[in-house]
Amino acid sequence: MKMPRAFKGPIERFGPRVLGPVFEIAKKVPFVRERIEREYAGMLRGMESELKPYRHDVPHYTSLPPEGRNREELLAVMRRLAEREDGRWKDGLASGAVYHGDDGHVAFLNQVYALSSQVNSLHADLWPSATKYEAEIVAMTAAMLGSEETTDDVCGTVTSGGTESILLAMKTYRDRAHRRHPQMVVPVTAHAAFDKAAQYFNIKMVRVPVDDTCRADVKAVRSAINRNTIVVVGSAPSFPHGAIDPIEEMSELARERGVGFHTDGCLGGFVLPWARRLGYNVPHFDFRLPGVTSVSADTHKYGYAAKGTSVILYRGKELRRHQYFAISDWPGGLYFSPTLAGSRPGALSAACWAALVSMGEDGYLRATKAIMETAATIRSGIMDIPGLRILGDPLWVIAFASDEFDIYRVLEEMAKKGWSLNGLHKPRAVHICVTLRHTQPGVAERFLDDLCAAVEAVRVQPITEGGIAPVYGMAATIPFRGAVTDLLRRYCDLLYEP
Numbered sequence: 001m002k003m004p005r006a007f008k009g010p011i012e013r014f015g016p017r018v019l020g021p022v023f024e025i026a027k028k029v030p031f032v033r034e035r036i037e038r039e040y041a042g043m044l045r046g047m048e049s050e051l052k053p054y055r056h057d058v059p060h061y062t063s064l065p066p067e068g069r070n071r072e073e074l075l076a077v078m079r080r081l082a083e084r085e086d087g088r089w090k091d092g093l094a095s096g097a098v099y100h101g102d103d104g105h106v107a108f109l110n111q112v113y114a115l116s117s118q119v120n121s122l123h124a125d126l127w128p129s130a131t132k133y134e135a136e137i138v139a140m141t142a143a144m145l146g147s148e149e150t151t152d153d154v155c156g157t158v159t160s161g162g163t164e165s166i167l168l169a170m171k172t173y174r175d176r177a178h179r180r181h182p183q184m185v186v187p188v189t190a191h192a193a194f195d196k197a198a199q200y201f202n203i204k205m206v207r208v209p210v211d212d213t214c215r216a217d218v219k220a221v222r223s224a225i226n227r228n229t230i231v232v233v234g235s236a237p238s239f240p241h242g243a244i245d246p247i248e249e250m251s252e253l254a255r256e257r258g259v260g261f262h263t264d265g266c267l268g269g270f271v272l273p274w275a276r277r278l279g280y281n282v283p284h285f286d287f288r289l290p291g292v293t294s295v296s297a298d299t300h301k302y303g304y305a306a307k308g309t310s311v312i313l314y315r316g317k318e319l320r321r322h323q324y325f326a327i328s329d330w331p332g333g334l335y336f337s338p339t340l341a342g343s344r345p346g347a348l349s350a351a352c353w354a355a356l357v358s359m360g361e362d363g364y365l366r367a368t369k370a371i372m373e374t375a376a377t378i379r380s381g382i383m384d385i386p387g388l389r390i391l392g393d394p395l396w397v398i399a400f401a402s403d404e405f406d407i408y409r410v411l412e413e414m415a416k417k418g419w420s421l422n423g424l425h426k427p428r429a430v431h432i433c434v435t436l437r438h439t440q441p442g443v444a445e446r447f448l449d450d451l452c453a454a455v456e457a458v459r460v461q462p463i464t465e466g467g468i469a470p471v472y473g474m475a476a477t478i479p480f481r482g483a484v485t486d487l488l489r490r491y492c493d494l495l496y497e498p
């Protein structure tokens, strides 16, 4: 999807404001639509072999086998697939993704999961153990995030992940506020889950810029708050640049104006309290600040639980009640559910509880120390590579960019060496989110050696045809964002192609 040169002038002049709607109208014309679809298909074809590597290797089902397959055979196949996929993340080649991953820890969580794989937390009468685990996960997370330093009752629920915690928090503020035109004030660097909440719950998203340290601009926050504002959001830290927004000032502004303040601690909730104890300069971001009225913190990231849990915390039960769903006139009986899901996987809560309790404070301190030290090595190594610069002043989520070459080509070269890093937009950058996998001996050194070699390769060959660099490049520059989101939706379609 190359942009003709002749378009560049008007595109730069009018930008997305004009061309976005023009694109939306143009694609309704059948031959234009056909042409666009062909372009999309061409771009996705290149990704298909990578996304569907097993099509010809293992049995393939598009309808149920007439007779159930032998369990041992199935296990053998599934073991083979897992073995093929385990290498990269176990060796620490992924940014984020798996946060602990030690064999012993994983085996322990699997044992716990097996004990309760049939448990549905919705049925508190059948499985009061699930209720115990969830209540204690919430209490332990709240205590870590300052509940003991406030007289307010900090409470919450266990959810399926960071996105659900954020969705629920935004819905909660919307339902509490009862505004006809609710708005949320959100830094541009906040996680996409806030955009999802805005779309799902019909809340207007008011974006505020960040400054050159990648932190939210407090002045812009002040002027963005109006009588329709239901909540202000800050990240601790943000996904793209690992920057901690000025939560103290932002939450005070929210408090003065009588609106809620949500700290997105999905990434940092289980790191920052321990980093502070270790002597790192960590500003307050949680319930120690009186203006903070909710915090999301992901147990399935640096809480080291299995995938599928997070915690959403609120200042006060009155606020939390707006999250719940309850219905009394359904023929199926009295029905209530505290979170988005109906039935909930009790085994994940059990494994989460076991992760928290088996780690303990000393475990989190040790893990955080190792991560901070490895991240410092990686950060200073990146700073020593000519042509790269670090964005902001990060602790362990390290974004780097270049003013000399296409950073997405570096991403591509790193991918060839097996690394799964994240490409960022606005500005163009790449990040690595350091986890315990990177603290294994030699991983940080390998990362830096590979990065040096990748930069050298890009200097020799700055442009390539195909690959991910042009796709990222297009997504970063194309003025009609509709084309990019269309492409992403087709990518979703591809995921569900058998």
Ligand SMILES: Cc1ncc(COP(=O)(O)O)c(C=O)c1O
Residues within 6 Å of the ligand: 161, 162, 163, 164, 166, 191, 193, 235, 237, 238, 239, 264, 265, 266, 267, 298, 310
């Ligand atoms: C800061 C932040 N918030 C929210 C999320 C969303 O979490 P999840 O992917 O668990 O839904 C992430 C995920 O990386 C994140 O980094």
